[in-house]
Amino acid sequence: MIISRKLLLAVLALAPAPAVLAALEVEDGYVRGLPPGVSNTAAYMTLHNPGAVAVELVGGSAEAAGSVMLHTTIDREGMLHMEHLHSVSIPAGGSVVLESGAMHLMLMQLKRTPKAGERVAITLQFADGSAQQIDLPVRSVLDE
Template sequence: MKKLFSSVALMIGVLLTSLAAAQNTSNAGLAFDTPWVRASAPGQKNGAGYVQIQNKGSQTDRLISATTANVGRVELHTIINENGVAKMRQVQGIEVPAGAGATLAPGGFHIMFMGLNAPFKAGEIVPVTLRFEKAGEVNVNFEIKPATHNPAAIEQNTAHKH
């Protein structure tokens, strides 16, 4: 009986180790730099999430959806220019090329949080599950920045100083 118990315990240990290794491998190569959203203005029901996704793997992947609690729905969007007017459009996925990555930033691709149940408050975190075709689900915490946060202005100011 003792021998049977030891064998079962060993098999369970091997199985759990294999599952953990498989999960780490499925997300291998993806890194997420500076995930953030802006704090909500009074009465604002929508928000947008931004992140730099790096794909250090050997296969191109594709972000196909995102989910989080306390919102009506989450969509992937881009901004297109139609006759000089910037318009937001839903996309079915965002390619994340191998050896490169994808940038979700103001004026381009972003994650749209629609129907907020509560406003985004500066200093808090929005836990988001990103779903990729190959890597599967990856949990990423998006930092809520002040409503005035403008990374493009920060980059321009830094560029002018050099």
């Protein structure tokens, strides 16, 4: 069976492209270490996007937690509340800071409380279906 070159190129052009690994650079990242028995904690970091296209972070996963979600802290009449964010855009050539009191990653339903000095593997998930594994140290809340 002979397939014409034009037909082959047309089929390849229509095939879905595989997800490209988001190559963000992580700076000053850590997971907040809390007292034993606490069921949730947070991860903080600066995410740099050296690429030419914006990257949209939609959440994550971790073996250490039941779920990893994006949250932001807002002040409503003097009371701080956390709200779920569906995504955070990291602009091409730009950065986004995930920090205490602002946008951050929440590690929910911890399977055990991470201790200072340990490391937690987190998989960042992006809107285009790609993912990126990061490994963050645990820093005691007392050291912040």
